[in-house]
Amino acid sequence: MSYIIKGETGDWEIVVGLEVHCEVISKAKLFSGAATAFGSEPNTQVSFVDAGFPGMLPVINHECVEQAIRTGFGLNATINKKSIFARKNYYYADLPNGYQISQSDHPIISDGYIDVDLENGETRRIGIERLHLEQDAGKLMHDQHPSKTFVDLNRAGVALMEIVSRPDIRSPEEAGAYLRKLRSIVRYIGSCDGNMDEGSMRCDANVSVHRPGEPFGTRAEIKNVNSIRFVMQAIEYEAMRQVELIESGGKVVQETRKFDSVKGETKSMRSKETAVDYRYFYDPDLIPLVLDDALIERLRSEMPELPDAKKKRFIQDYNLPAYDAGQLVAEKEIANYFEAAAKGHDAKKVANYIMGDLFAVLNKQGKSISESPVKPENLGRMVDLINDGTISSRIAKDVFIFMVEEGKTPDEIVAEKGLKQVTDTSAIEKMVDDVLASNPDKVAEYKGGKEKLLGWFVGQAMRASKGKANPAMLNEMVKKKLDA
Amino acid sequence: MSIDREMVKRLGILSRLRIPEENMDEMVGELTKILGWVDQLKDVDTDNVLPMNSVVEDMKLREREDEITDGNIRNEILANAPESMDGYFLVPKVVE
Numbered sequence A: 001m002s003y004i005i006k007g008e009t010g011d012w013e014i015v016v017g018l019e020v021h022c023e024v025i026s027k028a029k030l031f032s033g034a035a036t037a038f039g040s041e042p043n044t045q046v047s048f049v050d051a052g053f054p055g056m057l058p059v060i061n062h063e064c065v066e067q068a069i070r071t072g073f074g075l076n077a078t079i080n081k082k083s084i085f086a087r088k089n090y091y092y093a094d095l096p097n098g099y100q101i102s103q104s105d106h107p108i109i110s111d112g113y114i115d116v117d118l119e120n121g122e123t124r125r126i127g128i129e130r131l132h133l134e135q136d137a138g139k140l141m142h143d144q145h146p147s148k149t150f151v152d153l154n155r156a157g158v159a160l161m162e163i164v165s166r167p168d169i170r171s172p173e174e175a176g177a178y179l180r181k182l183r184s185i186v187r188y189i190g191s192c193d194g195n196m197d198e199g200s201m202r203c204d205a206n207v208s209v210h211r212p213g214e215p216f217g218t219r220a221e222i223k224n225v226n227s228i229r230f231v232m233q234a235i236e237y238e239a240m241r242q243v244e245l246i247e248s249g250g251k252v253v254q255e256t257r258k259f260d261s262v263k264g265e266t267k268s269m270r271s272k273e274t275a276v277d278y279r280y281f282y283d284p285d286l287i288p289l290v291l292d293d294a295l296i297e298r299l300r301s302e303m304p305e306l307p308d309a310k311k312k313r314f315i316q317d318y319n320l321p322a323y324d325a326g327q328l329v330a331e332k333e334i335a336n337y338f339e340a341a342a343k344g345h346d347a348k349k350v351a352n353y354i355m356g357d358l359f360a361v362l363n364k365q366g367k368s369i370s371e372s373p374v375k376p377e378n379l380g381r382m383v384d385l386i387n388d389g390t391i392s393s394r395i396a397k398d399v400f401i402f403m404v405e406e407g408k409t410p411d412e413i414v415a416e417k418g419l420k421q422v423t424d425t426s427a428i429e430k431m432v433d434d435v436l437a438s439n440p441d442k443v444a445e446y447k448g449g450k451e452k453l454l455g456w457f458v459g460q461a462m463r464a465s466k467g468k469a470n471p472a473m474l475n476e477m478v479k480k481k482l483d484a
Numbered sequence B: 001m002s003i004d005r006e007m008v009k010r011l012g013i014l015s016r017l018r019i020p021e022e023n024m025d026e027m028v029g030e031l032t033k034i035l036g037w038v039d040q041l042k043d044v045d046t047d048n049v050l051p052m053n054s055v056v057e058d059m060k061l062r063e064r065e066d067e068i069t070d071g072n073i074r075n076e077i078l079a080n081a082p083e084s085m086d087g088y089f090l091v092p093k094v095v096e
Helices: A062-074 A172-189 A228-247 A293-301 A307-318 A322-329 A332-342 A347-365 A376-387 A393-406 A410-417 A425-438 A440-447 A453-464 A471-483 B005-014 B021-041 B074-079
Strands: A004-007 A010-023 A085-089 A099-103 A109-117 A123-135 A139-141 A148-152 A159-165 A201-210 A220-225 A256-260 A265-268 B088-092
Touching: A004 A228, A010 A172, A010 A228, A062 A109, A062 A123, A062 A159, A062 A172, A062 A293, A099 A123, A109 A172, A123 A172, A172 A201, A172 A228, A172 A307, A201 A228, A220 A228, A228 A256, A228 A265, A307 A322, A307 A332, A307 A347, A322 A332, A322 A347, A332 A347, A332 A376, A347 A376, A347 A393, A376 A393, A376 A410, A393 A410, A425 A440, A425 A453, A425 A471, A440 A453, A440 A471, A453 A471, B005 B021
Parallel strands: A220 A256
Antiparallel strands: A004 A010, A010 A159, A010 A201, A085 A099, A109 A123, A123 A159, A139 A148, A148 B088, A201 A220, A256 A265
């Protein structure tokens, strides 16, 4: 179903392209040997290269090149055997050279795509125009002094992958799904940690609107949005703003806008007069980067299993529904946990417990799956105990809580707490007889036609068994006795 | 391609150069001449000639291993800064 904005004068469609900056995971910077670690003392991770001292020359970090290539494979893209670094010129205090080393018309990666899953079960293919390597800028602090800006260059020169989508995105939901998928892929590969709140993944959104069937409208670019939810909100707001602007006789201008997450609106950042002109030219300090086939083939052979392939395998090998498989592969750690828990057990049931009870507990405790209080092998074993009739699924809820609280194996818990399910017909019969005998008035009411009381008797008998009676057998016994 | 005063002014802004009014005409003239010379290059037939991105194209780009070999030289980094405080460079307030 397509996303349509109902304007005063008719329908509008939206077109979105996203530019995502991913900070590359590497020990040292893209062109210098200074460290990249987050949160160090200001200007301690800065070399003369990063600070733009005269005469210093950039030397590329091979690992950053490999990370870009791996990510290129993850994006189903072309790895360009020759790419060229260029200077993007602008003057700002976060960039001491007066230019950022980036790539312009010869990026290292081009022409890829990723498939994203939508809420309604549809899959959409979003094209990737390019991925290029470039330097991150330093950090400015404007609130430390009345007339001065503080500059910390620790981040200046850290490698970034800028990943540019094609204008294939047609709704805020698709934009969100694209970002989640992209984050999932770079995390699987280990080329970026994908933490938008720490700024290691940042997003610019190009948004335009047009009438169905007509050419695309003029786009505005919303800069540096720092969460997936905000990207979706910013797109929704911006598209609406453009529709209202056009319908009231105005014209969308191509400009850079900023998203105010508190007010939930976008506003213009730069006026036309100060519009930048980056005057790209090939960086004379760096000759073209040429990749040899051996390197590309080695990296291809070392690629880990990515979310799409894993999802397919989960559906095939574990008989999971597509939705469940999609949920489980979104994060590599969850997928690993599932496989450890499901191996040799009832995988569908294991998946249900992970997505239900376990996620609820992790959510409540603010923990990630790798900190799970329940070991995967214990979860798998608990499912076995349910399936072989040792415990009922009702008791399993209690066993699960004990596993969370005490970290013991389900066998230990069942033995210690005496939670073994009662499946002995004569024992169940006795419990039911006792309940009926001590409630003759209710029995009479039931026989008088108040059949709703059946559930009440089952409940009483279940309580008498401390929840351990086999629910199906108990049900049947109560019915049999009452109707006798 | 010709250069006018507006263009020179804009180039000045982009390059952070103040171009005094009395030098404007001279700059317009000189830049126009330079571009005229560049235009002459277009007369050369470059069909079937691959663009040269570097004069040392037979060389391989030098690469570094991913090791931390630099940094922790804050005093040297800040030594030439007109102003610094608490380990930061200080610059006139710039809010874009």
